[in-house]
Structure formats: structure tokens, C-alpha cells
Amino acid sequence: xxxxxxxxxxxxxxxxxxxxxxxxxxxxxxxxxxxxxxxxxxxxxxxxxxxxxxxxxxxxxxxxxxxxxxxxxxxxxxxxxxxxxxxxxxxxxxxxxxxxxxxxxxxxxxxxxxxxxxxxxxxxxxxxxxxxxxxxxxxxxxxxxxxxxxxxxxxxxxxxxxxxxxxxxxxxxxxxxxxxxxxxxxxxxxxxxxxxxxxxxxxxxxxxxxxxxxxxxxxxxxxxxxxxxxxxxxxxxxxxxxxxxxxxxxxxxxxxxxxxxxxxxxxxxxxxxxxxxxxxxxxxxxxxxxxxxxxxxxxxxxxxxxxxxxxxxxxxxxxxxxxxxxxxxxxxxxxxxxxxxxxxxxxxxxxxxxxxxxxxxxxxxxxxxxxxxxxxxxxxxxxxxxxxxxxxxxxxxxxxxxxxxxxxxxxxxxxxxxxxxxxxxxxxxxx
Amino acid sequence: xxxxxxxxxxxxxxxxxxxxxxxxxxxxxxxxxxxxxxxxxxxxxxxxxxxxxxxxxxxxxxxxxxxxxxxxxxxxxxxxxxxxxxxxxx
Amino acid sequence: xxxxxxxxxxxxxxxxxxxxxxxxxxxxxxxxxxxxxxxxxxxxxxxxxxxxxxxxxxxxxxxxxxxxxxxxxxxxxxxxxxxxxxxxxxxxxxxxxxxxxxxxxxxxxxxxxxxxxxxxxxxxxxxxxxxxxxxxxxxxxxxxxxxxxxxxxxxxxxxxxxxxxxxxxxxxxxxxxxxxxxxxxxxxxxxxxxxxxxxxxxxxxxxxxxxxxxxxxxxxxxxxxxxxxxxxxxxxxxxxxxxxxxxxxxxxxxxxxxxxxxxxxx
Ligand SMILES: Cc1cc2nc3c(=O)[nH]c(=O)nc-3n(C[C@H](O)[C@H](O)[C@H](O)COP(=O)(O)OP(=O)(O)OC[C@H]3O[C@@H](n4cnc5c(N)ncnc54)[C@H](O)[C@@H]3O)c2cc1C
Ligand SMILES: Cc1cc2nc3c(=O)[nH]c(=O)nc-3n(C[C@H](O)[C@H](O)[C@H](O)COP(=O)(O)OP(=O)(O)OC[C@H]3O[C@@H](n4cnc5c(N)ncnc54)[C@H](O)[C@@H]3O)c2cc1C
Ligand code: SF4
Ligand code: SF4
Numbered sequence: 111x112x113x114x115x116x117x118x119x120x121x122x123x124x125x126x127x128x129x130x131x132x133x134x135x136x137x138x139x140x141x142x143x144x145x146x147x148x149x150x151x152x153x154x155x156x157x158x159x160x161x162x163x164x165x166x167x168x169x170x171x172x173x174x175x176x177x178x179x180x181x182x183x184x185x186x187x188x189x190x191x192x193x194x195x196x197x198x199x200x201x202x203x204x205x206x207x208x209x210x211x212x213x214x215x216x217x218x219x220x221x222x223x224x225x226x227x228x229x230x231x232x233x234x235x236x237x238x239x240x241x242x243x244x245x246x247x248x249x250x251x252x253x254x255x256x257x258x259x260x261x262x263x264x265x266x267x268x269x270x271x272x273x274x275x276x277x278x279x280x281x282x283x284x285x286x287x288x289x290x291x292x293x294x295x296x297x298x299x300x301x302x303x304x305x306x307x308x309x310x311x312x313x314x315x316x317x318x319x320x321x322x323x324x325x326x327x328x329x330x331x332x333x334x335x336x337x338x339x340x341x342x343x344x345x346x347x348x349x350x351x352x353x354x355x356x357x358x359x360x361x362x363x364x365x366x367x368x369x370x371x372x373x374x375x376x377x378x379x380x381x382x383x384x385x386x387x388x389x390x391x392x393x394x395x396x397x398x399x400x401x402x403x404x405x406x407x408x409x410x411x412x413x414x415x416x417x418x419x420x421x422x423x424x425x426x427x428x429x430x431x432x433x434x435x436x437x438x439x440x441x442x443x444x445x446x447x448x449x450x451x452x453x454x455x456x457x458x459x460x461x462x463x464x465x466x467x468x469x470x471x472x473x474x475x476x477x478x479x480x481x482x483x484x485x486x487x488x489x490x491x492x493x494x495x496x497x498x499x500x501x502x503x504x505x506x507x508x509x510x511x512x513x514x515x516x517x518x519x520x521x522x523x524x525x526x527x528x529x530x531x532x533x534x535x536x537x538x539x540x541x
Numbered sequence: 542x543x544x545x546x547x548x549x550x551x552x553x554x555x556x557x558x559x560x561x562x563x564x565x566x567x568x569x570x571x572x573x574x575x576x577x578x579x580x581x582x583x584x585x586x587x588x589x590x591x592x593x594x595x596x597x598x599x600x601x602x603x604x605x606x607x608x609x610x611x612x613x614x615x616x617x618x619x620x621x622x623x624x625x626x627x628x629x630x631x
Numbered sequence: 632x633x634x635x636x637x638x639x640x641x642x643x644x645x646x647x648x649x650x651x652x653x654x655x656x657x658x659x660x661x662x663x664x665x666x667x668x669x670x671x672x673x674x675x676x677x678x679x680x681x682x683x684x685x686x687x688x689x690x691x692x693x694x695x696x697x698x699x700x701x702x703x704x705x706x707x708x709x710x711x712x713x714x715x716x717x718x719x720x721x722x723x724x725x726x727x728x729x730x731x732x733x734x735x736x737x738x739x740x741x742x743x744x745x746x747x748x749x750x751x752x753x754x755x756x757x758x759x760x761x762x763x764x765x766x767x768x769x770x771x772x773x774x775x776x777x778x779x780x781x782x783x784x785x786x787x788x789x790x791x792x793x794x795x796x797x798x799x800x801x802x803x804x805x806x807x808x809x810x811x812x813x814x815x816x817x818x819x820x821x822x823x824x825x826x827x828x829x830x831x832x833x834x835x836x837x838x839x840x841x842x843x844x845x846x847x848x849x850x851x852x853x854x855x856x857x858x859x860x861x862x863x864x865x866x867x868x869x870x871x872x873x874x875x876x877x878x879x880x881x882x883x884x885x886x887x888x889x890x891x892x893x894x895x896x897x
Contacts, residue, residue, distance in 0.1 A: 236623030271604030
């Protein structure tokens with residue numbers, strides 16, 4: 111029997127929309143379904159978009175996607191209770207070697223869904239897919255409210271909480287180790303004020319990542335602050351296992367602790383809170399990647415565990431886009447042979463192995479452990495704070511050599527030099 | 542700023558005929574950790590008179606509580622048909 | 632013969648997303664996304680309930696910009712059979728008189744109908760003129776403030792909610808009924824029906840389709856003159872957390888400030 115569609119894509123995030131755009135451009139009869147109305151309006155990122163892969167499907171993507179600012183200044187900051195120790199890097203090199211744009215997902219995803227529609231995809235928002243439809247073990251489409259809608263292949267791109275894939279047994283349920291909880295706030299601040307505060311001009315943007323080394327009870331979290339045109343994206347990311355094992359902190363209190371830190375409070379001051387949001391961040395690394403394809407289906411983006419995070423920077427949109435395109439290309443080739451079995455779709459895995467998607471995941475195997483290591487959150491900031499305080503303090507005593515100051519800070523912090531060096535070395539290797 | 546105030550700026554299209562998340566009060570009754578109350582970023586799980594009180598109306602659909610509860614009390618589904626949280630920025 | 636029902640639906644900016652610009656004190660709707668006017672969802676639901684019970688052909692009509700197509704598809708996804716979008720630059724800036732006339736002309740053009748359902752008022756302009764206005768132009772009976780309705784033989788039985796009473800009336804066809812906000816819980820669209828709706832498509836009519844002279848519609852056909860728009864002064868609201876013991880103290884304070892008064896005036 112003929113299927114109603116060639117492909118049904120479940121999920122209108124960057125993975126799903128990229129797949130639908132690529133498929134529609136190649137005259138594939140594709141249906142894109144998103145549970146949000148309008149599509150994308152439940153999605154959250156930090157968000158700095160490394161969008162180069164979008165160029166493959168939308169040559170002028172920087173115009174089509176409502177990007178906010180081009181990141182030209184980056185900051186990495188260790189926050190302790192009283193201090194902020196930053197590495198600030200701004201470079202004109204970023205103007206020619208574009209690293210990333212700040213984006214707001216609701217606008218971005220809607221633009222991508224519109225693009226998919228323009229290219230000929232059928233795009234439907236406001237409908238939640240219940241499950242995949244099976245026949246003789248093969249996936250033959252999806253189920254919604256008792257109806258079966260058939261397609262030769264289903265691309266599951268449902269994001270970090272993939273109910274359809276989990277409930278259909280196509281991947282294992284999410285656990286503490288696979289994800290982190292991201293909480294985010296948007297503040298409205300006039301454009302010129304942002305430029306002034308962050309030392310920017312025009313559409314230049316700042317992207318800062320923070321290590322929150324001052325939370326009570328040993329809870330560790332990362333923070334981010336990104337500039338948009340006339341809003342700031344400010345958020346924290348905390349591992350559930352960490353929250354579970356240490357102390358009695360609420361995830362939403364960590365968000366508040368972050369914006370109350372003096373060095374952040376200054377930056378958001380006067381801003382009106384426009385939005386509060388929360389979303390899972392995929393953290394699990396290679397061990398949480400499920401089987402990526404089978405008879406009549408492929409899994410892409412966050413749903414497949416494709417994301418990179420070193421505790422500071424989160425990249426996921428770029429992997430989502432790359433994997434969405436790879437899934438589309440796999441289908442286009444399979445269609446030529448009219449064969450949508452697991453064997454035919456296994457090319458998807460090959461494509462991902464050859465691209466940075468799976469290469470990066472293999473390179474950074476094990477990084478998730480270092481991400482939350484107390485080294486980054488406690489030890490380094492503690493030693494640095496002592497060291498920099500001494501270095502910059504004029505206390506009327508004879509000056510010391512820098513190395514001596516540093517060693518003294520280490521011993522004062524109560525850490526053993528050798529084990530510290532060993533741990534630092536291990537962490538650096540994984541990063 | 543209090544969490545309730547933060548949730549107050551959000552736009553929800555509440556589904557009055559379907560609660561997308563449900564808990565089993567019997568399991569919660571004897572729960573030793575009540576970790577859901579710490580993990581949920583939208584303050585949907587609270588303890589009132591030593592009982593767990595759950596409001597699905599404030600849920601932002603992050604998915605945390607499903608695995609945060611290690612006692613199998615939480616039944617988690619997506620809201621149906623465009624209901625639930627509707628972000629402006631994301 | 633199948634019953635013919637027409638539902639009038641307006642796409643309005645999401646009320647949750649309209650805010651008063653703190654600088655200019657004007658309503659800022661630019662950021663607000665379009666949604667179906669809430670009582671129109673309830674009107675559609677009543678139409679679909681009648682369709683479920685006695686069978687009917689439900690047509691949704693909407694006058695608005697091209698983006699209103701999404702809202703019509705959503706209505707068809709819930710069960711409406713046909714969607715007509717009345718869209719034309721010439722309709723722009725219509726007041727409630729010109730809007731009612733245009734919608735009445737649309738209904739005349741559709742031809743046969745038994746029941747017209749409308750929302751009681753909109754969340755964006757909220758005049759409540761349009762339903763009754765259409766009934767007047769068509770010269771048919773109207774029933775306002777309906778909470779529910781069912782078809783009994785050749786009549787519609789409507790439950791009206793009035794300030795001091797509920798009222799049940801029976802009216803023969805053709806009739807126009809306006810429906811209260813929150814009268815029912817609207818059903819959800821299904822994927823199957825939304826796919827079918829997109830495949831079937833909606834109809835787009837303009838002033839020529841309707842045969843309406845340009846002088847009768849849009850801004851030229853609108854006798855309303857806006858004298859002035861005033862934003863009521865914003866009263867600062869304050870909230871604070873107090874303990875149980877502090878309640879009497881606070882009540883005293885409210886009396887002092889004249890915010891509350893004793894019934895005897897003392
Ligand atoms: C706080 C935070 C900060 C981040 N920062 C960055 C960053 O700076 N840079 C970066 O590159 N990445 C970042 N990420 C990661 C990035 O957001 C994700 O990797 C990316 O969104 C994955 O895209 P996706 O298309 O796979 O999934 P999603 O974007 O989650 O899209 C999935 C879509 O599927 C829909 N859906 C789910 N289930 C169903 C169903 N049953 N039926 C219909 N539709 C369904 C959802 O509504 C959604 O629209 C961040 C993430 C978080 C949470
Ligand atoms: C003083 C004044 C000045 C205005 N000036 C302008 C202006 O300059 N430019 C401008 O664009 N608008 C203007 N408007 C708004 C415009 O008149 C109304 O949006 C329109 O006539 C509908 O009226 P309403 O929203 O009050 O509908 P109501 O009468 O409150 O609506 C009742 C019901 O009628 C139906 N209905 C209403 N409108 C439609 C529609 N378009 N399609 C299908 N069904 C519908 C729905 O079922 C709705 O629930 C003005 C309004 C007023 C009161
Ligand atoms: S939902 Fe789970 S974690 Fe929360 S109280 Fe119930 S059993 Fe405990
Ligand atoms: S899904 Fe997230 S926001 Fe919703 S109740 Fe669970 S933890 Fe809270």
C-alpha cells in the first residue's frame with residue numbers, strides 16, 4: 111500500500127526543520143508536525159547558534175533567520191562568593207571568522223518552519239504526536255488521537271525529552287546522568303544600554319559563560335549570559351544528580367542566586383523580566399546515544415543525544431541541524447532505491463560518523479564527568495581568587511614573586527600540589 | 542524575585558480537560574526524599590500539610606520530574622494540541 | 632437535508648501578549664501572535680456539538696489578513712467542513728458597521744444557512760456589535776449571551792445567561808446566536824483533520840467576490856469617528872507578605888488610607 115507521505119518529521123526544532131527543508135527542496139513529500147502552536151514556541155536555548163550548516167540548505171541564512179547579534183566578545187568567568195575572575199576575549203577576527211550569533215528560539219524556529227513550508231513541506235503546529243505506528247515490526251508512520259498517518263520513513267526530532275522514542279522503545283528513558291536542567295530568564299534592556307554595558311557597537315554581541323563556585327551545600331552549576339538586540343538571555347545549567355546528592359537547593363533558587371551575584375546583578379540591572387523558562391540540556395555524551403535508525407525511522411538532534419557541553423559552552427543546535435540534514439540526505443538516497451529498511455537507512459550512521467557530529471562525541475568521551483567536577487567549581491576559583499587577591503593587594507609588605515604567590519595560594523587552599531596537578535591534567539585532556 | 546512572580550509573566554494555554562502529568566499520591570505519601578520539589582524549576586510540586594501538592598497548570602514541560610522522581614510516581618505525557626506553555630522568546 | 636451552520640471567527644492578537652507600552656502608553660500588539668478569539672472557539676464548539684448530534688455542514692468565515700488562514704485551518708482541524716477567508720486590502724480599517732455589512736454579504740453569498748454562531752465579543756476591540764449587526768443586515772432573529780444550544784426539531788434551543796437569571800429560548804431557523812466566553816471546553820484539532828484541511832484548502836474572497844462597492848467597505852464604509860483614545864491612569868498596585876498576626880494592623884491601615892470603609896460609614 112502507498113504511504114500518504116514519503117517522510118513524517120516529528121518535531122519542529124532545528125533538527126526537524128532542517129530535515130524538512132532539505133527534503134522539500136528535493137521534492138520529497140514531507141509532513142512536519144510540532145506540538146507547539148505556533149511551531150517552536152515551546153523551545154529554549156541559551157542560545158548561541160553556530161549556523162554554518164544552515165548554509166547548506168539556506169544560503170542566505172543570516173538574513174532568513176532572525177539572528178540577534180554576532181558574537182565578537184567572549185567571556186569565561188569563575189564566580190566565587192565575593193569575586194569574579196574572568197578571561198575576556200574580544201577580537202576583530204570574529205568579524206571575518208564568524209563564530210556564532212545569539213538567537214531567540216521562538217523566532218528562529220518559526221522562521222525555519224516558514225521556510226520549510228515555502229519549500230513545499232506540509233507544516234502543522236499545535237498537534238502532539240502520540241506514538242509511532244508499526245506493522246510487522248517496521249515503522250510505517252505515526253499515531254495521533256487514534257488515527258494512523260502513514261509514511262515511508264519517520265524522522266524523530268523531538269528534542270531532549272523524546273516521549274515518542276522512549277514510549278515506543280526506540281531509546282532508553284532519560285536518566286540523571288544524561289541531561290542537565292537549564293533555567294533561563296530574558297530581560298528587556300534598551301539596545302544602546304546593552305552596547306554601553308558590554309562595550310559593544312552595532313550588532314556586535316557578547317557571550318559569557320560562568321562557573322558558579324559559590325552555591326551553598328556544594329551544589330555546582332554553570333551559568334551563561336548572552337546579549338540579544340534589546341534583551342539579555344541569562345541562565346543556569348545544573349546537573350540533576352548534583353542537585354539530588356547535595357543539599358536542599360531548588361533549581362529555581364540557583365537561577366536567582368546567579369542573577370543576584372554582584373557581577374551579574376550589575377549587568378541585568380533595570381532590565382524588565384520578560385520571560386522565565388526551563389528546558390533539559392542533553393549532557394550524556396556517547397553513552398546515551400541510542401540506536402540511530404531502524405526499519406522506517408531515524409532519530410536526530412537532541413532526541414539522539416547529539417550535543418556537546420564542556421560545562422561552560424553548550425552546543426546542540428549545530429548538531430541538530432547537521433544530523434537533520436544527514437537524515438534527509440539518507441532518505442533521499444534511499445528513495446532512489448525505494449528501500450527504507452534498517453539496512454538502507456544505515457547510511458545515516460555512516461554520514462554522522464564522517465561528520466563532526468559523532469567525531470566530536472567520540473573525542474570528548476567522558477567530558478561529562480569533568481563538567482561537574484569540583485575542580486572547576488571549587489578548587490580553581492578558590493586558588494585563583496587567593497592568588498589574584500594577593501597579587502593585586504598593596505599591603506605594605508615586601509613583594510613576592512608570582513610563582514611563590516601562586517604556590518602559597520595553593521597550599522593555603524588546603525590542596526595537595528601533586529594530586530591537584532594530576533586532576534588538572536586529566537581534566538585538560540578531556541576538554 | 543519570587544518564583545511565583547516569575548511564572549506570572551508566562552503565557553499558558555491551559556488544557557482544562559487534560560492534566561498532562563499526574564502523580565500517584567499513595568507513592569508520594571511515603572516518599573523519603575521528595576526530590577521533585579527541589580528539581581522542578583516551575584514550582585509545581587509543593588508540600589502542603591506534609592502532602593505533595595502538584596499543579597500541572599504552571600508546568601513549563603521541561604521533563605525533569607519524570608526522571609527526578611525515582612519512585613515511579615510521575616506519569617508524564619506531552620500536553621495535547623498546542624496547549625501548555627507558549628514562550629515569546631525561548 | 633443537512634443543517635447548515637456558519638461560524639463567524641476572528642483572529643485576534645493573543646490577549647496574554649498585548650501590553651501597554653510603558654513609554655507611549657499605547658497598546659502594543661506588534662509582538663502578539665494571532666489566536667482564535669476565545670468565545671469564537673466556544674461558538675465553534677457548539678456548532679460541532681450540533682454536528683455530532685444531528686449532523687450539519689459547518690462553515691467558518693473570517694474577515695482578516697492572510698495570516699488568519701492558520702486560524703481557519705485550526706477550526707477545520709477541529710471539525711469544521713469549509714473555511715472562507717474574506718481578505719482584501721479594501722476591507723482594512725473597517726469599523727463594526729462595515730465589518731458587519733461585509734460578513735452579512737459573505738453569508739448572503741454562501742446562500743442557504745440555518746444557524747449562524749458568533750462570539751459575544753472580541754478580546755481586542757470587544758464592542759460586541761458584530762454579531763447583532765450581522766443579524767440586522769440579514770434581517771433575521773438573534774439570541775445573545777448563549778451558554779449552550781441544541782437543535783430540537785426545526786428550532787434551536789438556547790440557554791442564555793443573564794445578569795439576574797438564566798433563560799431558555801427556542802427560536803426557529805434562520806437564527807444568529809452569540810456565545811459567551813468560556814461557555815464550554817473546545818475540542819482539540821486532530822492531525823488527520825488538519826492534514827485534510829490543508830489538502831482541501833480554504834477559499835479566499837475579496838470585495839469583488841462579494842460584489843460590494845468600495846464605498847461600502849473598509850475605511851470608506853466606516854461611519855465611526857474616533858474622537859480620542861484615553862488610557863486610564865495606571866493605579867500602582869503593591870503587594871507585600873505579612874504574617875497572620877499583622878492582619879489587624881493592616882486592616883487599620885486600609886481604613887486610615889480610606890481604601891476600605893465601614894458599611895455604616897463610620
Ligand atoms: C538552557 C539551554 C541552553 C542552550 N544553549 C545552547 C547554545 O547556546 N547553543 C547551542 O547550539 N545549543 C544550545 N542548547 C542546546 C539546544 O537547545 C538543543 O541542542 C537543540 O534545541 C536541539 O534541537 P532539536 O531540534 O533536536 O530539539 P528541540 O529544539 O528541542 O526541538 C524538538 C521539537 O519537537 C517538538 N516535539 C516534541 N515532542 C513532540 C511530539 N510528540 N509531537 C510533536 N512535536 C513534538 C518540540 O515541541 C520541539 O519543537 C541549549 C539548551 C538549553 C536547554
Ligand atoms: C471606535 C473604534 C474604532 C476602530 N477603528 C479601527 C481602525 O481604524 N482600524 C481597524 O482596523 N479597526 C478599527 N476598529 C476595530 C474594528 O472595528 C473591529 O475590529 C471590528 O469591526 C470587529 O469588531 P469587534 O472586534 O469589536 O467585534 P465584536 O463585535 O466584539 O465581535 C463579536 C463577534 O463577531 C464576530 N466577528 C467580529 N469580527 C469578525 C471578523 N473580522 N471576521 C469574522 N467574524 C468576526 C466574532 O464571532 C466575534 O466574536 C475600531 C473599533 C472601534 C470600536
Ligand atoms: S513525585 Fe516522586 S519524588 Fe516527588 S514526592 Fe512523589 S514519589 Fe517523591
Ligand atoms: S515537566 Fe518540568 S516544569 Fe513540568 S512539572 Fe515536571 S519538572 Fe516541573
